[in-house]
Amino acid sequence: MTTAPTRSTGRRRNPTTRAAILATAFDVVAELGYAGLTIEKVAARAGVGKQTIYRWWPGKGALVLDAVLERTTGAGAEAAELPDTGDLEADLADVLVATVRELTDPAFDRALRGLTAAIVEDAELARLYQERLDGPMRELKKRRLRSAQEAGQLDPGVDLDVAVDLIFAPVAQRWSERSGPLTPEVARAVVRHALRGLALPDPPR
Amino acid sequence: MTTAPTRSTGRRRNPTTRAAILATAFDVVAELGYAGLTIEKVAARAGVGKQTIYRWWPGKGALVLDAVLERTTGAGAEAAELPDTGDLEADLADVLVATVRELTDPAFDRALRGLTAAIVEDAELARLYQERLDGPMRELKKRRLRSAQEAGQLDPGVDLDVAVDLIFAPVAQRWSERSGPLTPEVARAVVRHALRGLALPDPPR
Amino acid sequence: MTTAPTRSTGRRRNPTTRAAILATAFDVVAELGYAGLTIEKVAARAGVGKQTIYRWWPGKGALVLDAVLERTTGAGAEAAELPDTGDLEADLADVLVATVRELTDPAFDRALRGLTAAIVEDAELARLYQERLDGPMRELKKRRLRSAQEAGQLDPGVDLDVAVDLIFAPVAQRWSERSGPLTPEVARAVVRHALRGLALPDPPR
Amino acid sequence: MTTAPTRSTGRRRNPTTRAAILATAFDVVAELGYAGLTIEKVAARAGVGKQTIYRWWPGKGALVLDAVLERTTGAGAEAAELPDTGDLEADLADVLVATVRELTDPAFDRALRGLTAAIVEDAELARLYQERLDGPMRELKKRRLRSAQEAGQLDPGVDLDVAVDLIFAPVAQRWSERSGPLTPEVARAVVRHALRGLALPDPPR
DNA sequence: GCATAAGCGAGACGGTACGTCTCGTCTTAAG
DNA sequence: CTTAAGACGAGACGTACCGTCTCGCTTATGC
Structure with missing residues (x-):
């Protein structure tokens, strides 16, 4: 999650993609619940390959945690x-x-x-x-x-x-x-x- | 679960089977966790057809609830x-x-x-x-x-x-x-x- | 089918039931095809217990054969x-x-x-x-x-x-x-x- | 079967898998008959996931047709x-x-x-x-x-x-x-x- | 006339297979 | 080297039927 190991060469992680995945994950879990959330669904809705999700998150727990974090801390600056x-x-x-x-x-x-x-x-x-x-x-x-x-x-x-x-x-x-x-x-x-x-x-x- | 509609005829529910299913369900959830519990596994371990579980419980949630209930209230008479x-x-x-x-x-x-x-x-x-x-x-x-x-x-x-x-x-x-x-x-x-x-x-x- | 072993006492086979089963079987196979015909469906539609069918026919092949026979020979006396x-x-x-x-x-x-x-x-x-x-x-x-x-x-x-x-x-x-x-x-x-x-x-x- | 829609990217159909499925299907139908052939059995024997069969054939009829075709036309060059x-x-x-x-x-x-x-x-x-x-x-x-x-x-x-x-x-x-x-x-x-x-x-x- | 042996409806049961869905991995082509 | 697309082996989902097995009637003998 958000882990960005020091890669020296090659294309770098796309932050837009990351944001799209987390936003979609939040929407999906809000709509279908945790049990109803699948990596496939998130990938499809976010217009992203499944591997791109698996590359950066170990599973749906971590994904949802990141999604919620992004929303809470990201949104309102949080007193x-x-x-x-x-x-x-x-x-x-x-x-x-x-x-x-x-x-x-x-x-x-x-x-x-x-x-x-x-x-x-x-x-x-x-x-x-x-x-x-x-x-x-x-x-x-x-x-x-x-x-x-x-x-x-x-x-x-x-x-x-x-x-x-x-x-x-x-x-x-x-x-x-x-x-x-x-x-x-x-x-x-x-x-x-x-x-x-x-x-x-x-x-x- | 525990549904007892007024049935006119036909073979009656086997209480031994019910007990075996609940005991197995408790063991499985204790061993593998809720996510690791599958109806198939419970059925197989209990030596029971899947349909027999689906006949009496709507899903694994209700099954586990019954299993825990059976263990808590059944065991120690519960002060x-x-x-x-x-x-x-x-x-x-x-x-x-x-x-x-x-x-x-x-x-x-x-x-x-x-x-x-x-x-x-x-x-x-x-x-x-x-x-x-x-x-x-x-x-x-x-x-x-x-x-x-x-x-x-x-x-x-x-x-x-x-x-x-x-x-x-x-x-x-x-x-x-x-x-x-x-x-x-x-x-x-x-x-x-x-x-x-x-x-x-x-x-x- | 139509087997009538030498029984001494007890209730006898009900010919009305037999006719109802065969008629239903014909209808079902005509409507749903052979693959779509199930003993359960025939029993349910005919208002009959499954065992009553299994008692007299060894399987759906024999049942359908009898059903077709009953219809062909029964109907028009057959020149x-x-x-x-x-x-x-x-x-x-x-x-x-x-x-x-x-x-x-x-x-x-x-x-x-x-x-x-x-x-x-x-x-x-x-x-x-x-x-x-x-x-x-x-x-x-x-x-x-x-x-x-x-x-x-x-x-x-x-x-x-x-x-x-x-x-x-x-x-x-x-x-x-x-x-x-x-x-x-x-x-x-x-x-x-x-x-x-x-x-x-x-x-x- | 043999469907080849215009796909842009992604992994391509594995011809070895296709051949293994058809050969297995032929063997199974030869051994157990059509009624005895199940997709599950073919998948298991061919060492293949069920979905891989369902992805390419709509049902066992089409599968068996392809299996027989493969054997007849494939084998002897067919005068x-x-x-x-x-x-x-x-x-x-x-x-x-x-x-x-x-x-x-x-x-x-x-x-x-x-x-x-x-x-x-x-x-x-x-x-x-x-x-x-x-x-x-x-x-x-x-x-x-x-x-x-x-x-x-x-x-x-x-x-x-x-x-x-x-x-x-x-x-x-x-x-x-x-x-x-x-x-x-x-x-x-x-x-x-x-x-x-x-x-x-x-x-x- | 009444015991007794089926017949019969209902439906629970242990199973098998269905066709679908998702998993996590792997492969391919495009960029 | 990353990405989107998607094939793949695996296996659980919940449903439908299988054929067998009680149940609790009902109904005809045949003693």
């Missing part, structure tokens, strides 16, 4: 930082509500489902996903939480990875397993309870 | 209730640690990954999964939380579905996306923070 | 004798023209093609066909030719089987191989030349 | 002309006796039966057969008869197609329907009577 207004709960709620909106977009939903399905089964792909998509995102989230810790708003003893999971996993899981409605209200409730806890404080004796 | 010692945090931690142990068992891991991957992409299968596996489990969890609410240990205003997600989704997600280590310690930390919250209480001015 | 007006050529031409007409009837054409195809490949079925359909017909034809021999109209030295083939095979072959048009004129020309020969008599020197 | 010694009866008898010998060869018998059975039922295949096998043979036969007509040995008014059928159909029919013994004597008797006729000349008054 390199989470909002930090000083109000932790409001900032996190905004981010999570935006995530819900994204997961609700039909094309993204299908594409991401494809990628997610592949990741669950394929450890190597999961590693790549962590490295290229989830890892960077997680870093941003942890940075915001660290800032809150420094501001004395967050328990300094909390493991930030656990904190990130606690805030973001519930919504992700609802989406992937369709175990319940996925609304901004739910997102906000999750943030609220994640920060403040579910349990009542011990009653004042 | 019909979560532990309730009065100590909510300890009870939930025990359950979550047990979950971690289960997800760490190689055979179960592979089988469940297969099922999960299928569920992410197939809405109909997700519905079945909710109905037959996740739904009942969630009901047990909610029952335990309700009991805690009645004991005044849990915020009475919390949406129990959100509460369940907050407690159980982080571990599930770590497992499925391999986004971090999956240890009893993590499980316990998740329960602790879910109940008590991540944020520091407003500092005494 | 037990070929016409004998004294004019051999005219009589044979009439018979052959009638044959052409029959082979031209679409339903009969398809059904007979199915049977013929089966016969070409299946020696046992061919034997049955000779015994039950072709044999009796051939006997009638030979009887007519013998009568002509006695009337001094036919070479007494000719092998009657060869004579029958010479007269009837050309039309049958045109039909089965579709090697040329199948018209009354052709039929009449065949009879004429079969009787009088193709060669010119040696010219009077 | 491009029937013998013409001036003695019409002897020449035709020689040809028909050779035909009998061929039809008596077990491998050829089974293969040809398969093809014949398919032809009887499949009009499109029959057309191909006429065009590629029967047609050219018939042309040869008609050429020989025409030569006899010019030599004044054959009725100039006779339709040559009818003449060919009269001479060759009786033997072909005996073979396909197994309606009688198939010997050189029968072949010679057929030729003799076809040329001289079955009927006695009107007695000298």
Whole structure:
């Protein structure tokens, strides 16, 4: 994927072709799902030989990962930082509500489902996903939480990875397993309870 | 699957065959993964005609779901209730640690990954999964939380579905996306923070 | 087929069912051809269990033979004798023209093609066909030719089987191989030349 | 089969593969009969993917036709002309006796039966057969008869197609329907009577 | 008159083959 | 040396039938 070994001579990789393949792959997975995506279909639609795809990607998992990456990072420049207004709960709620909106977009939903399905089964792909998509995102989230810790708003003893999971996993899981409605209200409730806890404080004796 | 229409005459479904198919399907998915499971392989290994599988299951998704169900509910009678010692945090931690142990068992891991991957992409299968596996489990969890609410240990205003997600989704997600280590310690930390919250209480001015 | 082993007690074969099966088999072979006829289809259309067919016929060849037999001999009582007006050529031409007409009837054409195809490949079925359909017909034809021999109209030295083939095979072959048009004129020309020969008599020197 | 559309680029059809498929198909039909021939078996025995067969032939009928053609025309160079010694009866008898010998060869018998059975039922295949096998043979036969007509040995008014059928159909029919013994004597008797006729000349008054 | 032995419909079952689709590799011609 | 085109061996897909095997009736003897 995107690997461009140092070739000295001969024709060089055509970036237009690469873009066409990734765009087509995204469209196909959005339209037909991951199971419905085949290398042949992508090649045919992109007007490209199959070998050209096999030359640069080891399989459809890697292809779809690249396609999703290209779309997410390529498209919107992607804010390199989470909002930090000083109000932790409001900032996190905004981010999570935006995530819900994204997961609700039909094309993204299908594409991401494809990628997610592949990741669950394929450890190597999961590693790549962590490295290229989830890892960077997680870093941003942890940075915001660290800032809150420094501001004395967050328990300094909390493991930030656990904190990130606690805030973001519930919504992700609802989406992937369709175990319940996925609304901004739910997102906000999750943030609220994640920060403040579910349990009542011990009653004042 | 498990369809039992009112048939007037004719030979009846052979329960031995059904069991053999489900056991084989579980083994195959545990061994080869979901993508590596083919109806042909299951039929061949189970010594069964392909049509016999297609007669009773619409596809490999439903087959694997049934296979996992049969294994989980069939095997250990499945405690019909979560532990309730009065100590909510300890009870939930025990359950979550047990979950971690289960997800760490190689055979179960592979089988469940297969099922999960299928569920992410197939809405109909997700519905079945909710109905037959996740739904009942969630009901047990909610029952335990309700009991805690009645004991005044849990915020009475919390949406129990959100509460369940907050407690159980982080571990599930770590497992499925391999986004971090999956240890009893993590499980316990998740329960602790879910109940008590991540944020520091407003500092005494 | 039509086997009735010595049974002492119990229910007897239902003749209505037998007739329904044969009629359905004829219809199916006329509609879908021999390759398109399946025992399942016949059973379903006739409202009969498959076993009922397998109980009485060894396979679809025998079934179709019986179906065609039932239709040919059952229908028109079947003139037990070929016409004998004294004019051999005219009589044979009439018979052959009638044959052409029959082979031209679409339903009969398809059904007979199915049977013929089966016969070409299946020696046992061919034997049955000779015994039950072709044999009796051939006997009638030979009887007519013998009568002509006695009337001094036919070479007494000719092998009657060869004579029958010479007269009837050309039309049958045109039909089965579709090697040329199948018209009354052709039929009449065949009879004429079969009787009088193709060669010119040696010219009077 | 033998389709050669104007393709611009891409790998070309492998003639070795084609030959292997046709040879295998002939062997299989000779061994197991037409009904016993399956595309899967041919593919497996020829060490070829099924798709490679389906790519070039529409079905087993066309495949067997090509296989028989390859064997007949490929093998013996195939005399491009029937013998013409001036003695019409002897020449035709020689040809028909050779035909009998061929039809008596077990491998050829089974293969040809398969093809014949398919032809009887499949009009499109029959057309191909006429065009590629029967047609050219018939042309040869008609050429020989025409030569006899010019030599004044054959009725100039006779339709040559009818003449060919009269001479060759009786033997072909005996073979396909197994309606009688198939010997050189029968072949010679057929030729003799076809040329001289079955009927006695009107007695000298 | 009633047991008993088929006949019969329905349809599950272990199989085989179908014809299609996709896989990943390989070959060819064009650029 | 890359590319588009596409043939190739392999093998799974889901469907259709095969012929056999229960099932649970129904229906005629023949004791």
